[in-house]
Amino acid sequence: MEIIGARDDRNTVSNYCSSDSSDMLTILYGSQTGSAKKLAFQFANELLEKYNKKILVDAIDSYDFSLLIDSAQKTTIIFFVSSYGEGEQCDNASKTFKYLSELCSENRQHLKSLRYGLFGLGNAAFDIYQGASRDFKNCLSQLGSTLLDYGEGNDEKGELLEDYIRWKNQFMPTLAEYFRWEPSKARIYRPTILVSEVSPRRHANGEIVSSLRDLNALDKPPYHIAKPFRARFVNSQKFTNGQRCQFHCEVSLEGCRMKYKAGDHLGVYPTNRPEDVSRFMFVFCLGQKAEQVIQLRSEFPLWIPSPTTYKAIVEHYLNINSAISSQMLQTLANFAPSDISKDRLLILSSRESFTKEVVDKRLTLWEAALEASDGHPWPDVPFCFLLESLGKLEPRYYSIASSELLYPDEAHLTVKCQREQLKDKIIYGVCSNYIESICFPESEQGQTAPVFVRKSGFKPPLNGDRPMIMVCVGTGIAPFRGFVQHRIALSATHNIGKMFLFYGCRDESDILYPNEWPEYSKALGSKLSVHFALSREDPIRKTYVQDIILQRSKEIHELLEQGAYFYVCGDAIKLSKMSKLIRQIIMQRKGISEEEASKTLKQLKLNGRYQEDLW
Numbered sequence: 127m128e129i130i131g132a133r134d135d136r137n138t139v140s141n142y143c144s145s146d147s148s149d150m151l152t153i154l155y156g157s158q159t160g161s162a163k164k165l166a167f168q169f170a171n172e173l174l175e176k177y178n179k180k181i182l183v184d185a186i187d188s189y190d191f192s193l194l195i196d197s198a199q200k201t202t203i204i205f206f207v208s209s210y211g212e213g214e215q216c217d218n219a220s221k222t223f224k225y226l227s228e229l230c231s232e233n234r235q236h237l238k239s240l241r242y243g244l245f246g247l248g249n250a251a252f253d254i255y256q257g258a259s260r261d262f263k264n265c266l267s268q269l270g271s272t273l274l275d276y277g278e279g280n281d282e283k284g285e286l287l288e289d290y291i292r293w294k295n296q297f298m299p300t301l302a303e304y305f306r307w308e309p310s311k312a313r314i315y316r317p318t319i320l321v322s323e324v325s326p327r328r329h330a331n332g333e334i335v336s337s338l339r340d341l342n343a344l345d346k347p348p349y350h351i352a353k354p355f356r357a358r359f360v361n362s363q364k365f366t367n368g369q370r371c372q373f374h375c376e377v378s379l380e381g382c383r384m385k386y387k388a389g390d391h392l393g394v395y396p397t398n399r400p401e402d403v404s405r406f407m408f409v410f411c412l413g414q415k416a417e418q419v420i421q422l423r424s425e426f427p428l429w430i431p432s433p434t435t436y437k438a439i440v441e442h443y444l445n446i447n448s449a450i451s452s453q454m455l456q457t458l459a460n461f462a463p464s465d466i467s468k469d470r471l472l473i474l475s476s477r478e479s480f481t482k483e484v485v486d487k488r489l490t491l492w493e494a495a496l497e498a499s500d501g502h503p504w505p506d507v508p509f510c511f512l513l514e515s516l517g518k519l520e521p522r523y524y525s526i527a528s529s530e531l532l533y534p535d536e537a538h539l540t541v542k543c544q545r546e547q548l549k550d551k552i553i554y555g556v557c558s559n560y561i562e563s564i565c566f567p568e569s570e571q572g573q574t575a576p577v578f579v580r581k582s583g584f585k586p587p588l589n590g591d592r593p594m595i596m597v598c599v600g601t602g603i604a605p606f607r608g609f610v611q612h613r614i615a616l617s618a619t620h621n622i623g624k625m626f627l628f629y630g631c632r633d634e635s636d637i638l639y640p641n642e643w644p645e646y647s648k649a650l651g652s653k654l655s656v657h658f659a660l661s662r663e664d665p666i667r668k669t670y671v672q673d674i675i676l677q678r679s680k681e682i683h684e685l686l687e688q689g690a691y692f693y694v695c696g697d698a699i700k701l702s703k704m705s706k707l708i709r710q711i712i713m714q715r716k717g718i719s720e721e722e723a724s725k726t727l728k729q730l731k732l733n734g735r736y737q738e739d740l741w
């Protein structure tokens with residue numbers, strides 16, 4: 127009985143497939159930002175809990191599909207497939223999709239032995255809704271595989287989890303029937319993480335070790351995602367204040383030996399908001415034992431270093447404001463402090479109320495609990511239930527806004543505080559507001575955060591004399607500040623190519639780095655031309671980046687013909703039509719068909735000459 131977590135070890139996957147798979151199930155995910163991966167593990171956990179089934183969970187690209195070709199051995203896989211780019215596969219599924227598409231072209235049913243279920247994750251605000259999951263399904267059907275069930279979850283209005291639950295509730299019993307699985311003896315809640323309270327370990331100086339991340343601060347390079355560097359945030363400067371707070375800050379990488387290049391990302395591990403931490407600790411009665419040292423054990427890989435303390439987990443490792451599902455509330459109801467609270471929570475979790483009362487109001491688990499109990503604490507909730515349900519406080523990624531050629535020991539960031547005003551509360555984005563709190567602290571303390579560099583393919587051309595066209599909205603300006611700095615550094619010794627920057631924001635007061643663009647233009651002369659699209663400057667005629675791009679379509683096309691690189695960065699929804707626009711420009715300027723223009727654009731993408739960094 128085990129869940130095997132995502133690993134890099136491909137051999138284990140192959141071994142697993144070639145053993146008796148008649149009663150075994152594999153769960154694979156294609157996930158860019160973790161949602162599909164999370165659902166895949168959730169599905170696996172539930173199968174383990176309900177049917178005592180042994181399950182492999184891994185990324186799609188870690189699985190060796192060549193083993194299934196024309197095989198007589200029946201294999202069952204449940205896929206969780208997210209769409210990315212323009213309805214495309216995520217990075218950890220694209221290799222497999224390419225492989226399967228090539229197999230399709232042979233027009234033979236090579237994967238007849240495969241039975242599969244598929245849940246697609248997407249967002250209907252994008253042009254090609256569920257492109258990746260539908261393509262994957264079509265491909266498998268051409269290869270002769272048997273579809274057991276297909277479902278789709280839409281991220282557009284925050285109902286992805288509910289879509290998943292509806293699909294899963296209908297599919298899981300069918301799957302069990304198909305395999306003739308008997309439900310394991312009914313249990314309301316079965317923990318998969320064992321939490322034991324132990325006596326404290328101490329640092330050499332006598333201080334209690336509260337988390338391994340503290341120890342990491344004493345560690346030495348190399349630093350990476352699993353061992354972040356505690357960096358100082360310095361020289362912060364606000365551009366705009368209040369609800370739309372945007373600012374610049376500089377992260378000192380001195381001594382950590384982490385190198386970056388313009389276009390890379392800086393991962394930042396946030397800390398939960400102190401107000402939320404203390405309310406969470408109150409609701410689940412953790413205040414008294416906040417500093418108690420605990421040891422965690424589990425059958426699958428845990429993201430929390432152990433031993434640690436309750437408080438360290440709630441502050442640094444647990445996504446206490448995670449989106450919640452009706453199912454979580456139903457399990458939580460078992461631990462209610464009174465029958466009235468239990469009934470109220472069950473009503474909140476019901477089909478009739480859940481969307482309106484929980485999803486639309488963006489209630490967190492602790493807020494829903496408080497609402498059901500009229501502000502009274504819930505002393506009987508097992509801590510492991512909170513760990514399993516809420517999951518990991520993930521690092522957030524920021525495009526680095528500087529060039530290593532000018533700033534080798536510091537990475538600059540451009541941050542917009544995520545603050546969304548709902549009817550009666552503000553939803554705070556955990557990391558941006560955390561960075562603000564350490565950059566503009568009320569006291570002098572706490573100006574460090576754990577960080578690491580994540581390499582990205584979003585890079586200025588290797589050849590410095592190639593033209594560049596850069597398109598962005600809002601804080602999407604960040605990597606382009608780095609690209610321009612990069613070219614300034616190069617210009618001292620090299621001939622550099624022309625640069626067009628198209629930058630969309632609300633009005634003049636919303637322009638980030640307003641003093642720097644004239645300076646960069648001065649330093650680079652005719653090599654840099656910056657064009658602003660200020661959407662709220664003229665209330666009658668709103669101007670967006672696509673409008674100013676269209677006005678310059680002739681020059682853009684000429685530059686593309688001269689080998690220019692085209693970059694897009696910023697809000698995925700606002701910029702979702704950019705590649706369509708470029709296709710249109712190519713079509714019109716070259717006088718070719720839409721199909722031919724699509725081929726040209728595809729080739730640009732393959733050659734790295736059309737790149738997007740969207741969020």
Ligand SMILES: Cc1cc2nc3c(=O)[nH]c(=O)nc-3n(C[C@H](O)[C@H](O)[C@H](O)COP(=O)(O)O)c2cc1C
Pocket residue numbers: 156157158159160161162163208209210211212213214216247248249250252253254255256257281286698740741
């Ligand atoms: C840059 C970007 C591009 C996306 N493109 C699409 C798309 O073309 N079609 C779609 O249905 N959803 C699209 N989405 C939405 C994601 O598929 C959806 O939010 C999903 O839940 C993310 O899952 P993941 O965390 O497993 O990557 C896109 C999201 C981002 C950030």
